[in-house]
Amino acid sequence: MTIAPRHLSPRATGQQVYEDLHGRIVRGELRPGASLTEARIGEAYGLSRTPVREVFWRLNEEGFLRVIPQVGTFVAPISVPAVRDAQFVRETLECRAVADAAGLATPADVLALQRLIQDQRSSIADGDFANFFALDEQMHRHLMLIAGHPFVWQVITSAKAQLDRVRFLSLEQGTWPAMILEQHATIVDCIARHDAAGAVAIMTAHLRTAFAAIERIAAEHPDFFEGSEPSGIAAIFRKRA
Amino acid sequence: MTIAPRHLSPRATGQQVYEDLHGRIVRGELRPGASLTEARIGEAYGLSRTPVREVFWRLNEEGFLRVIPQVGTFVAPISVPAVRDAQFVRETLECRAVADAAGLATPADVLALQRLIQDQRSSIADGDFANFFALDEQMHRHLMLIAGHPFVWQVITSAKAQLDRVRFLSLEQGTWPAMILEQHATIVDCIARHDAAGAVAIMTAHLRTAFAAIERIAAEHPDFFEGSEPSGIAAIFRKRA
DNA sequence: TCTTGCATTCTTGTATACCAGGATACTAGT
DNA sequence: ACTAGTATCCTGGTATACAAGAATGCAAGA
Structure with missing residues (x-):
């Protein structure tokens, strides 16, 4: 090497x-x-x-x-309880943050988010999934920033690592980007009109998409768990x- | 040494x-x-x-x-924004956990919590503050356990470390234990009657007691910040x- | 007196040598 | 054939030697 x-x-x-x-x-x-x-x-x-x-x-x-x-x-x-708890951490923190962000977001923030959505759309159109996932991460981090808690992102990062390990086993990333983009756009819409409850609802669903299949994945890949x-x-x- | x-x-x-x-x-x-x-x-x-x-x-x-x-x-x-975010993490996670715990707690769980309260009362009576703080920690961890998220405690631990650093500067630990015990008892009461909202309210106040004075502490100890x-x-x- | 250059010294970063303990494979005895 | 004992190997844990860079102090010159 x-x-x-x-x-x-x-x-x-x-x-x-x-x-x-x-x-x-x-x-x-x-x-x-x-x-x-x-x-x-x-x-x-x-x-x-x-x-x-x-x-x-x-x-x-x-x-x-x-x-x-x-x-x-x-x-x-992979420890299923550990993954479950990582999901708990991420979901709990990001949902409260997005609610705060919906209340705090300035027009400039909304503009920045919409620009990120545009970039994500371009990445998918170009088939540049690596860039899309980078922008995905950037957007979630930016939401935490708008909520006023930049340091929380590193907590999310460590939790995310455990989740990513499961997510990778699901392999279905091919069709997901479009759905993820859709959810991102909806979240930004909610923030734009300061709809905290709506943003939390979408964020919850968004974060659970990858997590939902964990039982099935654990059954399909027992040697990983x-x-x-x-x-x-x-x-x-x-x-x- | x-x-x-x-x-x-x-x-x-x-x-x-x-x-x-x-x-x-x-x-x-x-x-x-x-x-x-x-x-x-x-x-x-x-x-x-x-x-x-x-x-x-x-x-x-x-x-x-x-x-x-x-x-x-x-x-x-000490970074004030970092401490603020640590507080956000702890408060957000523990409040949701205590709400879940209020819903999930079995009579045996409630009994265990009440026993912990008793032990804490004894420790204060004996003036054994070190033991009291150990029991404090044990209780918070136990609540996370009842909520079904044992692994989350290590996230709390790292957040707590930053907060403890501020808490120590406030020095007022002498009169606090009684108040903390009071709050603990109230939380357990809420859990015993499955009052999630009440438990969250007390927990929020409980966790903010040490954090509330951060601005004053930062002003008093500028060389630490x-x-x-x-x-x-x-x-x-x-x-x- | 002030500035500039250099050499010394102290720091962490890296590489390597040695130690203790567990896993394994072989051998002797049954 | 099988079991018990033992010798060897491999592992991470630790100690130490060396390298590279930065700060500091001093001295020489202006």
Whole structure:
């Protein structure tokens, strides 16, 4: 692999490793139970163990890895209760925020939101889904900004990570963008006419679209979820008993 | 200083350093702008830089430290907007949770809560405030459990850390416990008769007691807060410009 | 006296060497 | 054939050595 010409800036290299591993876990390329060792990953990226170690530790705290001292580091399974609670966090915070935003939004804010909607429409028309998802994120963050709580976004981000892992398993992203755009536009309309209740209703539905199918997804991909996996770290814990 | 006989369990030593530094920052013993170096702290605790480094990184991510590469590590000032948003997070999540709990609580749950209230009353009577605050935390966590969202508590915990830092500056903890206990009891009463709206109202007031005085506290302790500190890391950034 | 340049020193970032403990595979004994 | 014991390997945990950059102090010149 070997990235990092280095010299860019300290800790930038580790950041890149983090983003790469994080993405591979969320996208399911690294399956739960997969074993990662500091030495191997470090070798793959042309780094020593030290910076890789910090990345592992960060992913461990976020619930993506399980570091077992003297044994190994493994990709963590998805915990359904944890995902459920992440949904609770995101839905609760974003819904109250959008209600506040509906009350606080200035004409300039509404204009900015409408511009974001336009950009999203263009992205879909161009088939540039990566950009669309970036704009999606940007819009939700902007709503939090209008509500006057910019720092809350990082809480949402950590919750979202768990949800994205499930969302990716549903694979149905092909047809979703249009619906998401529709919901975004409706939310902005509600905000424009200061309809807090309407905005909350749409936001709730919006945030639940990806979450709704979790039971079905868990049934279809049992090896990704916690509880009686056939292989992976479950085997380790089983042998411990 | 020198703790850690080691051999207890891996990473336990670092955990102790974390808790100690965290406590000293929250309690204000380490003032914003104070300089910490990995080597000095490591020496003080009888550890090498490696485990201390991970502690620094963690405190940095939580907003308690500012690590500036090749320069040093400093205790971060309190950011009023960050505290405000932490309050938003805690209040929003706990209020919805307590409403859910009011609907979901079984007689056994109510009994457990009432027992917690009794324990809190005993602690105050004994003057054991440390135990009281532990029971306070336990009660809030238990409410989240009744609401069916155990994992949300760790989100609250990180938000609470920022709030505790402000709360400590208010110093008025001597007369508070009685009031807090009163509020706790009222919340449990609301839950017992499934009065969600009432529980939310009391919980909101309860959570805002510590937060209410933030403006005054910021005015009384300007050196603890972000924005035009007379000394500390502000001086560094000033020189950069 | 003030400014400018340099060298020293201190910081974190990174790499590497060593330690302790658990998992595994092999071997000896039954 | 199977079980128990043991030796080895592999893991993360820790300590330490080295590198790169920034701040500071001093000295030399104007």
